[in-house]
Amino acid sequence: MDESGQRASVTRRVRELLESGFYQLPPGVPAVAGEPLAVHAPDGAIHSWMVPFTAATKLVAWAQLSPSLDPLRFSVLGGGRKDALPDAADWLDSSQILAMVAAAAGAGPVLSVPVLTYDRDPSRLVWMVESCAPGGAVRRWFSAGRSVWEDAGDEEVTGGPPR
Amino acid sequence: MDQTLHVAEVHRLGAIELNLFNLANSLPGMSLEGARIDPGTAIYDPTGEVLFYRVPLRNGEVSIGYADIAAHTLFGEPLLATAPDATWDADAWIAQARTALLRMPTAPLNYDEVRLVAYSFPKLAVQFLAGGKEVVMLELATWAVVPPTDRNRRPMEPGNFERFSLIEEMPGERKRDAHARFEDHVNRLNRAQLPATTGGIVISKATLSPALGVLSLFDTEDLHYSTRSTDHHTCYELRGQETNVWCVAASVQMVLDFYRYNYTQSRIAQQLGLGTLANPNGLPYARDNDVAVALNAMSSNALTATMLTTPPFSAYTAEIRANRPLISFIPGHSRSVAGYTQSRFVILGGTGYEGLLVYDPWPPNVGVITRWENFNTQTYRRAFTAHVSTI
Numbered sequence: 076m077d078e079s080g081q082r083a084s085v086t087r088r089v090r091e092l093l094e095s096g097f098y099q100l101p102p103g104v105p106a107v108a109g110e111p112l113a114v115h116a117p118d119g120a121i122h123s124w125m126v127p128f129t130a131a132t133k134l135v136a137w138a139q140l141s142p143s144l145d146p147l148r149f150s151v152l153g154g155g156r157k158d159a160l161p162d163a164a165d166w167l168d169s170s171q172i173l174a175m176v177a178a179a180a181g182a183g184p185v186l187s188v189p190v191l192t193y194d195r196d197p198s199r200l201v202w203m204v205e206s207c208a209p210g211g212a213v214r215r216w217f218s219a220g221r222s223v224w225e226d227a228g229d230e231e232v233t234g235g236p237p238r
Numbered sequence: 239m240d241q242t243l244h245v246a247e248v249h250r251l252g253a254i255e256l257n258l259f260n261l262a263n264s265l266p267g268m269s270l271e272g273a274r275i276d277p278g279t280a281i282y283d284p285t286g287e288v289l290f291y292r293v294p295l296r297n298g299e300v301s302i303g304y305a306d307i308a309a310h311t312l313f314g315e316p317l318l319a320t321a322p323d324a325t326w327d328a329d330a331w332i333a334q335a336r337t338a339l340l341r342m343p344t345a346p347l348n349y350d351e352v353r354l355v356a357y358s359f360p361k362l363a364v365q366f367l368a369g370g371k372e373v374v375m376l377e378l379a380t381w382a383v384v385p386p387t388d389r390n391r392r393p394m395e396p397g398n399f400e401r402f403s404l405i406e407e408m409p410g411e412r413k414r415d416a417h418a419r420f421e422d423h424v425n426r427l428n429r430a431q432l433p434a435t436t437g438g439i440v441i442s443k444a445t446l447s448p449a450l451g452v453l454s455l456f457d458t459e460d461l462h463y464s465t466r467s468t469d470h471h472t473c474y475e476l477r478g479q480e481t482n483v484w485c486v487a488a489s490v491q492m493v494l495d496f497y498r499y500n501y502t503q504s505r506i507a508q509q510l511g512l513g514t515l516a517n518p519n520g521l522p523y524a525r526d527n528d529v530a531v532a533l534n535a536m537s538s539n540a541l542t543a544t545m546l547t548t549p550p551f552s553a554y555t556a557e558i559r560a561n562r563p564l565i566s567f568i569p570g571h572s573r574s575v576a577g578y579t580q581s582r583f584v585i586l587g588g589t590g591y592e593g594l595l596v597y598d599p600w601p602p603n604v605g606v607i608t609r610w611e612n613f614n615t616q617t618y619r620r621a622f623t624a625h626v627s628t629i
Binding site for chain 2: 136146149150159161194200221224230234235236
């Protein structure tokens, strides 16, 4: 199945899981499901699909499904508290993500297109952007909401090595 | 109980299981109310014994999927899989197989029987036989000829596109364990009685309602203020990690908060040696047990914390039933666990659904409540339990 076919399947599956009550959005927040986004493994393969749920300008929740459409997790941001919901643009607007990474990377480097992936574990969704300095040095940056940091590698540390 | 089941018993057990599914509404995306269970197709083991039945489910003329129901106790439970949205038409598959056979350059046409075979469970093939002996076996859909098995390989370890027999190759001890589980399961199912019907079995919530009081179908628990969950509210709070690497500190904070030991995340990070807000770091794997030590110390030893390695799902259910949160380490990340859900049913060919209610401090400064995290798709490194010392 091609990627657009997979997207359609993911959309249909998420709708079924919502209608069956398996996914539960926080009460009183009229969130709508967005387009499925591919979550890429470090080797570039599609690891899973993330479907964001937004209400106006806020990101309310996301569902993560395996390519075989098994529900992996359904996560409500900030526990569903309206005042804790992050701005959807910080997670879903690639120009906003690039602007945040550019601010962290400093002036000069050329930035790659953001790729949705994960840091250390598939539950830690991040956008990955590579910066390429004029001299050719490449650095990898992660962006999760308003937080941006440089990838410190895969040491055996829960949470991550010192930043 | 015999290891092999008569077809009528297979259908009776399958009907009870599917009615329980329907009653518990525990199969996401698949509504079974009003569905009719067709007789289905016998799927054979390569040895020639019936392994399971694939049973189409229809609501009127509309196909709503199919279910695989065991005909042998080696599976441990009667209901092997349900496939919503999939259709099963054995006659159509066999017709395609006949066409594929005719296209073969040296087509063996002298067959007198056609069977569906799980040539490498759960992979299926169409087997053509003459006088009870196989003349050719074609893999379903690809219609490639399935070669004979390599007898020199280790049992239960077939290569890709290699036939193997569950009945012959499953070790005796595993078969005995599965048989015992199957018997136990059937004994529980037998507490539910299906009404006598004519014209096929229909799945309906009305069918099993009288038995609801004695059957635990979908077990879900979360944390409350006390163990008196009937009159005490759900009681657990999410804390987002305050730096990109402080998931451990945030997880410890959530558990300590539950027991009313209120510390800032920075103070907990200091206790765990995780640096400061300006210069934070994570917890090296070699120091995992520091979490247990910190929980003890920061509660003045009122809490007794224990580290578990590769904890099974039962470790989480036992703690949650005792109204105690846990800290869960997965590769590179830490969260806390405040509930679980589990079904006895086998869904989509996997194990029964087991999910955790995860209070995840990720993403930084926000966190998420994940309801549910599929336990069977995640690696769990450690869990930390903590209980209050009482007199």
